[in-house]
Amino acid sequence: MPNLIALVPTWHNFDVEYRVHSTRRMFERGITDKDIENLLTNGKVIEQYPDDYPLPSVLLNGYTLTDKPLHAVIAINEPESKLIVVTTYKPSINKWIDDFSRRKI
DSSP states (O other): OOOGGGGGGGGGGGGGOHHHHHHHHHHHHHOOOHHHHHHHHHEEEEEEEESSSSOEEEEEEETTTTTTTEEEEEEEEEETTTEEEEEEOOOOOTTETTTEEEEOO
């Protein structure tokens, strides 16, 4: 199982790609590419999915540039130094606690 959190300090060396799904969701939800850049720079990994197919991924928690809560699932293609934005959303207070970093049971 790869340690995905260990890759975080090297993310500035990675290219960022957006899946069609994530681009649609960003448009629908008013999330900008600058919000995603901010999340990649300042967000925290709150869940790891090392067995995701076709690439391992993480769930990031952070904020938009206008201080609204933001989550994004980011797939990590380490050999090609790429981060792939799979989906993005504004987390619901009904499903998340502790500053949107833990799922409610």
